[in-house]
Structure formats: structure tokens, C-alpha cells
Amino acid sequence: MLFCYHCGMALSEKSYCTSCGASVGRYKKILYMSNNYYNRGLAKAQIRDLTGAAEDLRQSLKLYKRNTQARNLLGLVYFEMGETINAMAEWILSQHFQPDKNIATDYIETLKTNVVLLDTINSSIKKYNQALNLCKQGNLDVAKITLKRVVSINPRLISAHLLLALVLMNEEDYAAAKKELILVRRIDRGNITAALYMRMADENLNTDSKKKTNKKENAVTIQSGNDIIIQPNTRKENTFFNIFLNVFIGLVIGLLVGWFVLGPIRVKLQKTDENKELSRAYEEINLKNTKIEELNQLNQNLTSQYESLKDQVNAYEGANGAFEGYKYLMMAVKEYSKGEAADKNVIAEYLEKVDDNGSDKLKETEFLEVYNILKEFIGESVADTYYENGYNAFRQEDYVTALENFKKAIEYNSENVEAHYYLACTYLANKDYDNAKYYFNVVMNLAPDTELGNKASNYIAEIDAN
Template sequence: MICYNCGCRLSEHNFCTGCGVDVSLYKRIMFTSNRFYNDGLEKASVRDLSGAIVSLRQSLKLNKNHIDARNLLGLVYFEMGEVVSALSEWVISKNLRPKKNIADDYIDMVQNNQSRLDTINQTIKKYNQALQYCYQDSEDLAVIQLKKVLSYNPKYVCAHQLLALLYIQTEEWEKAYRELQKCCQIDANNTITLRYMKEVEHMLSPEEGTKNAPKKRGSSEKIVRYQSGNETIIQPLNVKEHRGVSSLLNLGLGVIIGVAIACFLILPGRIQSAKADINKDLRAVSEQSDAKTATIDELEQKVQKLTDEKALLSEELASYQGTDGTLQATDGLMMAVSAYMKAPDDIKAIADYLEALDEEGEEAEEHKTDAFTSLYDSLVATVGPKLEEYYYNIGYSSFRSEDYDTAIPNLERAYRYNNTNGDALFYLGESYFYTEDYDTAKKIFAQVIDDYPGTRKASSSETHLAEINNAG
């Protein structure tokens, strides 16, 4: 803990050993702020996000420079879908501590992804439009807009709550209950959600107003009660014991009479008719047997001939595959295109197929046709930005965890799909530098200096080049 007056580190005494100022109240305030931060951390760990926000705000009221509390508050806002509030907290945190602040990574995670920024903007616009529709009593349009908002940001608690409120207004209790359940999964102790949930559960539960009604003396009437939509269905069971016995006796007599009629009147005629049909079918089968026997022999000969031709073609195909890589390469490219057509967002599957094509090397390159090259270039042009983002995220994450062997190939692929990605090129050079491949690192740092002069990447590259040259 640092003295607020002189900046000296405080000891266990209630005064500063540097300037002598009384810091007992200051210490108490800082300890209280830390307690609120710990309370907010515990609540966030059990998904009590609303309670965590209250505790973290109280912590920041006592100590606005509490970086950990401010960063955690931003994460809680982000988890609840409040991206703008989260960015505000992270920007303040970054201004308070410009260096060695994890808020830099959080801000980069949002701002460096253009598609995510567009999604956030669309979410805010559509949510505001839904509010406007609510003010205009256009609930149907508001529901449509809120569903679009939740398709962009499924964790937006306010959108879930507003949608549930609209369902409550239109008395669609089950839909409202599902939306409120989603809110509880995100924020387990939100006061607004719990208030709405209590109202919805009350409407969905069966009415029990007749539970304590007096029964008539000697009455044995029973009822079955269940809920159907917004109505409670009550079904009486007024079946007496002697009626049940008489019904069973009547049913038994009916079955006996029916069986007797079937055995003595209907069954013999049916048996004779079935025999006649069977004999007719047997004669028809006998007449067709000889013709089918000849046909079977002819077909067996054709099958044998086709089997021999298939074996010959299979040998030729295996030979063709063994000497020429065109078929394998085309098959791999078709699988990549098929994966893109089925699931355009499954970048990992597309990347795996393209990696398999790249691993075939120069030998397969000689056999690739112009049509193959054109299709490959079109596919790469379509999914190239997503592939760049996919490999850059993996490479940068591996670089941050000092797994340079994994970072190098992924950063190389990211730069190959977008040769304007200076960050991928710079981190690739640093990965080679930390693995002591100084020759490759020097080439990459020189390229960074030439392509991005005057940037932080260029200055860092110059520093690394100087270190390599001095070490040499």
C-alpha cells in the first residue's frame, strides 16, 4: 500500500514512515475497498453478476484506482452483454495504468475485430429500435427486433428481460418463463429477473382456490386437475364400484359371443378362400420359375464380367493415384469446398483440408490444373480473412503462452493469407528470435522495418536486430 501524500510504501504503523502523515483512516478505506472487491469476485464466480456489480462499484467508490476491481467490473458487464459499459471501464483502467494492464488485451479483443464491432453496433441499434417500438405500443415489432438482438448477442440480459416482459404483457407465460430461465443462467440473482419469474410462476401454477372447499358427507368424488395453457382443467371421476363390475361383465360376454360367431360362421369361409388364393399363387410361381432360371444364369454371367472389369479398373485407378497427385489434390480441394458449403463458419474444418493440400508440397503442385488453381484461389479469396483471423488468434495465443513451436506455423499461415497483417509478421519474427533462429528473425525484422516504418513494431524490430548483431 502506497502513502497518498508522499508515495512511500506504508508499514504496519498508522503513520507514514516517510512523511509522518496519519494514514489510519486511509488504510481502513483501502481495506474496505479490497473487501468489497473480494466480495464482488466471489459473487461473480457463482454468476451473481448483479450482486458483483454492486460490490465492485462500492469498491471503486472507496478507491477509484483499484485496477483489478475496474477490470473485473468490465468483465462482468461484458458477460451480461453490456459491451459499451465494459469498454468504458477498461478504457478508464488503461488510462490509470498505461503499462502492464490486462485491460489492453480486453480492448484489443473487441476493437481489433471489425466483425465484432459491427455486431455490437447492430445490437445497440436494434435494441434501441425495440425500445422505440415499445413506446409506440408495437409489441410484435419489438419482439422481432429483440430476437435479432439476441441472435447477435445471446448474453444480453436486458434484451432477455424486455422480451420476457413483452411475453408477459401478451400472456405468453411459457415463452416468458424460458426467457427468464436464460437470464438466470447468465445472472443468477438479478432482482428484475426474479421479480418477473415470481409473477410468471404464479400464473403457470394451478389454482388452488378449491383445495379447502367442504366436501359433502358420504361423498367419494375424486378429481384430476392439470394446467393447459392459461386454463386449469378439472376432470371429475364419478365412476362407482358397481358400475365398474357390471361394465367388465358386459365386456366379457361380448368377447365370448364375438369369438363364437367368428369360429362357427366366418372362419371356415375365410380358410377356404385363403387356400384357393394360395393354390393360384403357386401355379403362377411354377410357370415363372423356368423363365427366371434362364434369366438368372444370364445375369450371373454379366455380373462375373462386370466384376472382372471392376477389378481391372481398380488396379488402373490405384496405379494412377500412386504416380500422379492430381486426383488426391482435387479430392482434398473438393472436401474443403464441401466443408465451406455445408458450414461457412466452420473455419477449423476448412483450414484442416487446406493444410493437407499444402503438405503435399511441390510434387503435387506439378499436377494441379488451371481449373484446380482457379477454384483454390476463389476459395482462399472467400475465406481468406477468416482463415487469417483463425490462424492469428491461435498463433498469438501460443506466442503469449511461450509455445513458439506452435506459434510459428500459425503466424506464418496468418501472414500468408493477409500479407498486410503486420502484427502477425512481427510476432513471427519474435517467435524465431526467442527460439534462437536469428537468421530468420533478422530477415523478418528487416521486413517489418521496411514495411511499417515509424511504428512501435519497427522500433522493437530495430532493438532486436541490435541485440542479434551485438550477440554475434
């Protein structure tokens, strides 16, 4: 059943709300499309096409962000793929849009109470980031050992399996890489990256098998009782020159004309041996030249493959580069989930650490929404605390501390007239007349016909007079 976005009453088949008269034709189409994408995502998730399911569910939420069923399912898909931070973000947003009778609350509580699982997830993510940095530094041996530990303690972390497969392919251990990719496909059948790596591994394995087949064809198998003897096939066809030489030597031996014939024959045989040695030398030179060309080509291929792998490893940095910021954001969310018992000052401290680690790294819409929701939740309370600290510092003539606290108070509540006023007074005490005048003007705009507004006007007149 659909409900009116304006009055909340149940909608009928008509294109307008029978209760308030609001036009709901397009609204109903958007909801139907959102539900359609949700159904597609659910079907793909049931056959473990997690990548395809995530794409459809994200599209569903783009159309209607309050579709809590789609958001909860997207969180489950993320959790199954080992992306626990993304899963928690989706469930928290779902809980914000639908506080009551929401299964996302159970998901969050389950994670919060399972301390062992949380420690395992955090440990695996830290080790994965260490392995990623080791790969970027070229220390692939240690990275491989670290990644094997990661996948052993967190088998669902798809990004770790893929990175381990890349490292193994770089070492030309394509069989082991294929095993990791098979594990990825068992978790997510629709993972395009795993399919691409699988094709690369299969191509290289097929090349190796062809080489082994060619070696077997160049051998001769002999059955001796119950034993099988394999000898290299070195038999050469007789040439006309060899036949003629054999006949000539036989005739010379048969004639036995005397020792005067043996001398020229000996010389001729000696020259023949020298020619054979010279021929072998030429053959060895040709073989070495061919080998050098093959090694040069192999070197070029390895260089190209290394550059490709390097680019692919760099592509994994993504959201993991902002891990510290995400960590403090999730700690703020954990405090927020306590409800009325939540300490807003603690949440403010975590958000400041998010800012210190670069809040601009929170590129994903879900994390920005969580960040803004938390900031709005603590706004007025934290602003009052910063204002009181700033006011006490101002009275003690500690203008540096006062300046920092008044700025924070304005950041959390831009309509706090007193904070603007005393921030201007602090700038005036520091003889920063431009900033003082600017904030006095803000006070006049916010409270033009009040005592503080009149005082601000008088201060501006004094600054202009000087």
C-alpha cells in the first residue's frame, strides 16, 4: 500500500490524494520504479549475483531514498561481500528514516553485541590496508603472507581475495590465483573483476599446457615389461651426403690400397670433424640468439604486466584510503545509537577527528548523509557548550581559546547571536578590526532591534571613526 507524501493517508487508484488533493501521479510512478529495482536486486541476491544486486538496489534508493526494504537488503549484500562499514552506514540510514519496527535495528544490535566478530572485522580491514601499502611499495612477498592471513580470518572480504589473486598472478602462480578467484565467484557470481582475472589466469594456464604437450611430442616412449622408458626423439633422417660419405668410406676401406691412401683419408676425416664442430657452434649461436630474443620478449611482457597490475592495485585504494575517517564516524554512530543516553560531546569529539582525517574523503552519499545527520543531532547542545567555554575564556582574557570555542559554536549553530557578538569582541580585543567589523555586521543582521544589535552598531561606528 502506498501513502501520500503530503498528508500520509493511504492512496487510491486515482492520480490525486482523495484526502488532501495533492497530485501523486508521478510520485506513484517513482515508487513503482523503486520497488521494481528492489525486486530485481532481491532476485539477483537470491542467486548470489551480489554485484548486480547492489547496482539495482542503489538505483532503487536513488529513486526513493526512504525505501527501507531496499536499504536493508543493500546492507546485507555489503555485509556478505565483506564491506561491513558500508553495511552499517545503510542500516543506520534505514533506522533514521524508519525508527520503529525496522529490522535494521536488530542487525546493528547483533553487530554491537558480537564483540568477537567486530574485532575480527576490524583486524582484517587493518591487515588488508597494510597489505595494500606493501603492494604499493613493491614488497609483494610480505603482502602475500598478510593477505593469506586476512582471507583466513575474514573469508568474505572479496577485495582481499582479488588482491591476493593479483599478487599470485604477478608471481605466475596462476593455479593458486584461480583458486582465490573461484572462492570470490562462490560469494559473488556476478563479480566482473573476478571474471576478468579468471580469464587472464585461464589464458596463461592454457599456454603452459601447450608447452608441456609440445615437449611430450618430441619424446619417444618404449615399453619394457612393466616399465615405460621415455627417450628424446633425436633420430635424424639420412641425407644424400651422409649416404655418399658412408659408401665412399666403405669403398676406401674395401680397396685397402695402402698407407698412402690412409693419409688423405685421415685429413679428410679430420676436416669433416672440424666442419661438424663448426656446424654445432653455428647451431648453438642460433639457439642462444633465439633464447635472447625470447627473454627480451618475456621481459617486455612482464614489464607491461607489472604496470597493469600496479594500476589495478592503485585502483583498490578507493574508500579504504579514508578508513581512519570512517572508523571515527562509526564510533560516533555507535554513541548516537544509545538514544537518550548518548553523550553529544563525545559525538562531537569523534566528528572533529573525522574532520582532522579529511571529511572530504567521505565521497559516498551514504556517509555524507550520516555525517550531516549526526552534526544536526548534536548542533545546539554542542554549540552551547563551546559558547560557554569561549565566554569563560573571554572573561579570563584568554583570547586564543575564546576564539577557537566561539568559532566552533558558530559552526554548530550559525544563528547563535551571542557567539557571533563575543567572537567579534574577541577579534576587537586582538585588534583585528576587519574580522570584528564583519561579525558585528552579522549580529546586526541576525538581531537588528535588540540590545546586542545596538551594541554591535556602536562598535562599528567606533571602528569606522578610527
